Amino acid sequence: MVLALASGPASAQTVPMSQALTSPTVIAHRGASGLRPEHTIASYTLAIEMGADFIEPDLVLTKDDVFVCRHENDITGTTDVAKHPEFAARRTEKVIDGEKHNGWFTEDFTLAELKTLRAVERLPKLRPDNAKYDGQFEIPTLAEVIALAKTHSTNGRVVGIYPETKHPSYFAQIGHPMEARLVAQLKAAGWSKPGDPVFIQSFEVNNLKRLHTMTGLRLIQLMDASGAPADAAAPSYAAMATPAGLTAVARYAYGIGPNKDLIQKGDDAPSTLVADAHAVGLRLHPWTFRAENVFLPPSLRTGTDPAVHGRLADEITRFLDLGIDGFFTDFAYIGVDARAAWRAKAKATQ
Structure with missing residues (x-):
């Protein structure tokens, strides 16, 4: 069975549902972030x-409109910026998506300045072995990640x-809209069609709707x-x-891309989320599967x-058995x- 998911530029997003269901995709969340500080070339590699x-x-x-890889624009907890006296005066307070933050933010730094910083582990108490790599790795750019993926393809x-x-709404409000810039950079890399090895995801809605009119790449609603959603485009995720x-x-x-708790x-x-999503032709890529006890169900x-x-x-x-x-x-x-192992078991029972 082949499903067409939408009209407009993304209407070409037709992929055999059987392929999606028999070949679950493994997505490295921020790289191998359980073993290296997240969003570093070392982690991705x-x-x-x-x-x-x-x-x-x-x-x-960044201030000069370069995409860099950080979990948040607030880099206080994921870089060593606090140890750089030359940037002490840039500590500030901002409200982002309704939440107050006090720290340092990527939009206040040029790429050259960010490249003088080094990554640190975001969860040092849970991942002390990762913290041993603090100070070793730069903040990567999207261009560097694209090059890395292509090199290994x-x-x-x-x-x-x-x-x-x-x-994305916050960045647009401060004069740094993302959509056209992202589409252009991915297109320059040769990626613009549904079959290209790219998914674009967002917790916001209008950001994805704009992208839907600009590219054929597959879009994922988190x-x-x-x-x-922070852009208030829907009453709730529920x-x-x-x-x-x-x-x-x-x-x-x-x-x-649902929080796994929405599935189980x-x-x-x-x-019933898996069945409900599949019924309208949507794929499901839940997050985030982590090995530490604190993130696992009691059993x-x-x-x-x-x-x-x-x-x-x-x-x-357990989740593969549910059909993700x-x-x-x-x-x-x-x-x-x-x-x-799941594939082998499934094959053996056919």
Whole structure:
């Protein structure tokens, strides 16, 4: 069966549903972020070496309008900027998507200035081994991530990228709109069609709707387990996850990236989201699968230490059995191995 998901430029986003259901996609969440500081070339490279299909760069803009890879434009907790006295005066307070932040922000730095900083581990208490790499890696640009993916796309293997536009409404309000710039950079890399190895994701709605009119690349509507899009384009993520909400999303998106709790929260019974999304032609790439006990359901934890690794492969298998089309994980090697075992079991039972 082949499904067309929308009209307009993205109407060419037709991919056999059977292919999506039999080949779940492993997406390296911020790279191999369970083993290296997130959003660094080292993290992305390790994820590729582990067999991830896609690497995920979160995108924010610099003062001189260059896309760089950070989880947030607030770089206080992911770089060593606080140790740079030359930037002390740039600490400031801002309200971003309704939340107050006090720190340093990418839009106040040129790329050259950001390149003098080094990445640090965002979760040092949970991932002390990652913190050993603090100060070693630069902040990468989108251009560098594209080059990395292309370099490793050899011998029949294609490594894709899965960029997320972070706070697009906020950046537009301060004079740094993202959409045209992102589309142009991806097109220059040779990527503009549904079959190209790119997904673009966002928690906002209007950002994706604009992209829908500008590119044929596959778009993913992110959904959290609570709250609503920052651009107020929908009443809540819960409303978007209903059959009516999913029908609306399918008019502009290829799929959804739901918080995994929307599919199955802990050890509770699963919801109908997978079936509801598939019914309107949407794929599902839930997030985020992490190995530490604190992120796992109680039945899959090992002991009581929140930082100890539990049975992540079992959780991934649980969701693959529910019919997801791909998943975000901080531990690409566990994801790749779990998918291989799941495929082998499925083949053996055919």
